[in-house]
Amino acid sequence: MSDASAVTVAVLDDLRQESDELDLLVAGLNAEGWALPTPAERWTVAHQIAHLNWTDEVALLAVTDPGAFADEAGKAAADPETFVDEAADEAATALPPEALLVEWREGRARLQEALREAPAGAKFPWYGPPMSVASMATARLMETWAHGQDVADALGVARKPSARLRHIARIGVRARDYAYSVRGMQPPAEQFRVELRAEDGTSSVYGPEGAPQRITGPLLDFCLLVTRRAHRDDLALEAVGPDADRWLDIAQAFAGPPGKGRPRKGER
Missing domain, CATH: 1.20.120.450 (dinb family like domain)
Incomplete structure (x- = not known):
């Protein structure tokens, strides 16, 4: 094989x-x-x-x-x-x-x-x-x-994050430019560095090591973000650089309209 x-x-x-x-x-x-x-x-x-x-x-x-x-x-x-x-x-x-x-x-x-x-x-x-x-x-x-x-x-069930989340993170990163284009926006020319930590201590890393635009945080939080299952303000993701910061507002891993997403906790 x-x-x-x-x-x-x-x-x-x-x-x-x-x-x-x-x-x-x-x-x-x-x-x-x-x-x-x-x-x-x-x-x-x-x-x-x-x-x-x-x-x-x-x-x-x-x-x-x-x-x-x-x-x-x-x-x-x-x-x-x-x-x-x-x-x-x-x-x-x-x-x-x-x-x-x-x-x-x-x-x-x-x-x-x-x-x-x-x-x-x-x-x-x-x-x-x-x-x-x-x-x-x-x-x-x-x-x-x-x-x-x-x-x-x-x-009201809390699911234990699995190693399968790495697939969702990967498609979320690869769909970066799509998230811009579906909103009629021009994607940034430069790549971002994305560093995500899983609960078991392993990391998922994407993009060039020296990229000035960076995203860091928990793997689960990134997956919640790109599937628009949680509001950015409720997640422990950090952005360095204005383009990376903007991406966290619009990121999506799925095709089609972005939808409303989830409101902040306390606003439901």
Whole structure:
């Protein structure tokens, strides 16, 4: 197995583990639990799982039927502000929770199989730039973790940060310029140095060592920031340089509109 293939398999394994961890949170919920509101406006726990199920289905289209995916992407482009909410509403109300859970399990298993069987070097269309197998798996892991955080917050559960966070940090760093462009802003020409500390004492480091623009702080906090699951003011991230400081206000690891993000603690 080549190094690239090994990395892809590792990311797919981590995606499966991330999904299984969220599955454990919701599998035992009763109807009231599925109806609990989450930090996302108007979204219940059922909406979060319905959205993940829908996105897995769309990702499967991108991998197996690019033409059908193009049709879905066209719908999103026609109404980018409400398309995601409408899809979540429809999916969350179409099935009872137990059926929705089964559909999500089956859908993510189909996506796993399709990604593992995709030819080396394959690229798939997406709402942002085209994605390789590893990039698609990383994006699905990032979104599963982010929506899992919404579910955990709704249930009052504190999740232990895992080593899988390094995937989310990497995609957040790589999406720096996208965060500017989606807002109609010009990205800075120079690279930033990003140094993130995990709870186990390891570090994730990106960018040139001598870069004057720098971001430092906890790995978990950076992941919360780039998935817009916490307000910057509630996180222990530090910026050196005006461009790096500005980036912390707009950073996002996902494709599409940035959304409102989360308010500061105490303002909810």
